[in-house]
Amino acid sequence: MARRTGSPFEAAGRHAKARSAWRDIPIEQWNDLRWQLEHLVRTPDALGALLGLPAEELAALRAQGQRFRWAISPYYFSLIDPNDPADPIRRMVVPSSQEDLSSGEDDPLGEKHDQVAPGLTHRYPDRVLFVVTSFCSSYCRFCIRKRNWRKSDAARSRDEIDEAIRYLRAHEEVRDVLVSGGDPLTLPHEQLEYILSRVREIPHIELVRIGSREPVMLPMRIDDALCRVLDRNGPLWINTHFNHPNELTEEAATACERLARLGIPLGNQSVLLAGVNDDVGTLKKLFQGLLRIRVRPYYLYQADPVVGATHLRTSVSKGIEIMEGLRGHTTGLAVPTFVVDAPGGGGKIPLAPDYVVERTADRLVLRNYAGETFVYPDGGRPAEASKPAALDVRYGRGATRALPVLSAAAPVDNDGE
Numbered sequence: 371m372a373r374r375t376g377s378p379f380e381a382a383g384r385h386a387k388a389r390s391a392w393r394d395i396p397i398e399q400w401n402d403l404r405w406q407l408e409h410l411v412r413t414p415d416a417l418g419a420l421l422g423l424p425a426e427e428l429a430a431l432r433a434q435g436q437r438f439r440w441a442i443s444p445y446y447f448s449l450i451d452p453n454d455p456a457d458p459i460r461r462m463v464v465p466s467s468q469e470d471l472s473s474g475e476d477d478p479l480g481e482k483h484d485q486v487a488p489g490l491t492h493r494y495p496d497r498v499l500f501v502v503t504s505f506c507s508s509y510c511r512f513c514i515r516k517r518n519w520r521k522s523d524a525a526r527s528r529d530e531i532d533e534a535i536r537y538l539r540a541h542e543e544v545r546d547v548l549v550s551g552g553d554p555l556t557l558p559h560e561q562l563e564y565i566l567s568r569v570r571e572i573p574h575i576e577l578v579r580i581g582s583r584e585p586v587m588l589p590m591r592i593d594d595a596l597c598r599v600l601d602r603n604g605p606l607w608i609n610t611h612f613n614h615p616n617e618l619t620e621e622a623a624t625a626c627e628r629l630a631r632l633g634i635p636l637g638n639q640s641v642l643l644a645g646v647n648d649d650v651g652t653l654k655k656l657f658q659g660l661l662r663i664r665v666r667p668y669y670l671y672q673a674d675p676v677v678g679a680t681h682l683r684t685s686v687s688k689g690i691e692i693m694e695g696l697r698g699h700t701t702g703l704a705v706p707t708f709v710v711d712a713p714g715g716g717g718k719i720p721l722a723p724d725y726v727v728e729r730t731a732d733r734l735v736l737r738n739y740a741g742e743t744f745v746y747p748d749g750g751r752p753a754e755a756s757k758p759a760a761l762d763v764r765y766g767r768g769a770t771r772a773l774p775v776l777s778a779a780a781p782v783d784n785d786g787e
């Protein structure tokens with residue numbers, strides 16, 4: 371693969387390994403998936419040695435145990451600056467005594483409630499979420515599905531997968547399947563192949579998407595063998611999950627490049643996290659960096675009140691303020707949609723700054739990103755509605771079909787009249 375000179379990723383993680391406890395590990399081993407998985411950091415002693423944690427903190431971690439599992443790949447761990455207690459990567463994956471297990475919820479999005487078959491959540495009319503494993507190669511403290519970690523690492527059984535496939539076959543309204551987890555790209559290749567090919571076979575499924583954090587947490591996973599499985603079962607879309615510019619390493623860039631070269635469109639879903647990425651500068655750098663590796667920022671999630679992670683939550687207005695600082699200040703390609711996932715299965719609700727300063731029957735006062743205001747003459751309905759005959763001319767005999775659209779617009783236009 372062509373190596374860029376003056377790579378935009380040098381500043382971040384490129385030299386992390388060199389600075390880290392693994393600096394003497396030969397690069398071939400470092401890049402070997404198996405070596406990474408055999409050397410996961412997952413005991414308080416290992417953590418203590420790597421970060422020089424005080425005795426009280428280690429005692430607290432031992433007491434906490436693996437109530438909410440933790441494990442961190444050496445690769446991802448190497449992005450942490452061990453001398454910085456506030457390091458953003460550390461905040462995301464290293465367990466701490468700050469985790470208040472008495473506050474927050476088990477299933478903040480009510481996913482269990484909408485479950486229609488093993489791992490299948492059918493909440494929206496035309497698409498489903500298909501959780502195929504609870505395993506990840508590193509675990510995020512803020513994960514909304516940490517309730518699943520308490521079960522075994524095992525991915526779903528063949529029988530469970532088949533039951534979910536039967537549901538999909540029977541429901542022709544489902545045209546879009548989002549394969550998620552856990553992390554589906556951690557599955558053994560045969561298992562991933564089985565799931566993707568069975569989903570792909572269903573005639574009415576038009577879109578198959580995978581959600582995976584492997585490009586970020588274990589980019590060596592995106593190897594030739596995995597790429598072959600993905601390529602055989604395409605077309606696919608992949609959404610990954612970068613949260614901080616320090617994750618934009620050469621390795622991550624290579625992983626994304628490999629996927630992009632298979633013709634897989636790449637999107638990114640970030641979570642807004644206190645003390646990690648809750649400022650415009652950090653997220654702008656992240657989103658612009660993602661575009662450089664052909665990853666399109668898709669969603670920015672408000673952090674949900676999941677148990678043990680309330681210290682990572684921000685206010686909703688922080689998210690809106692960040693959106694305000696992005697839109698117009700950089701390309702729209704670098705601006706994701708900020709969403710709150712409503713409790714109890716309400717789904718994603720987009721939130722954005724309000725750019726409408728004032729609205730009357732025929733004009734709007736709008737403000738732009740720089741805070742300047744503009745009067746904009748409204749178009750459409752009021753003029754056309756007074757001349758229904760004109761509609762008939764325009765739409766011919768099917769004119770009535772145009773009417774529901776007009777009446778749908780009416781409440782907005784009549785506002786305040």
Ligand SMILES: *Cc1c(COP(=O)(O)O)cnc(C)c1O
Nearest residue numbers: 491492493494497498499548718
């Ligand atoms: C997010 C989500 C989807 C996919 O939503 P898109 O907006 O299409 O990306 C589908 N089902 C569930 C339950 C989800 O949470």
Ligand code: SF4
Nearest residue numbers: 506509510513552583
């Ligand atoms: S990678 Fe995703 S599924 Fe896995 S722990 Fe992190 S947020 Fe949860």
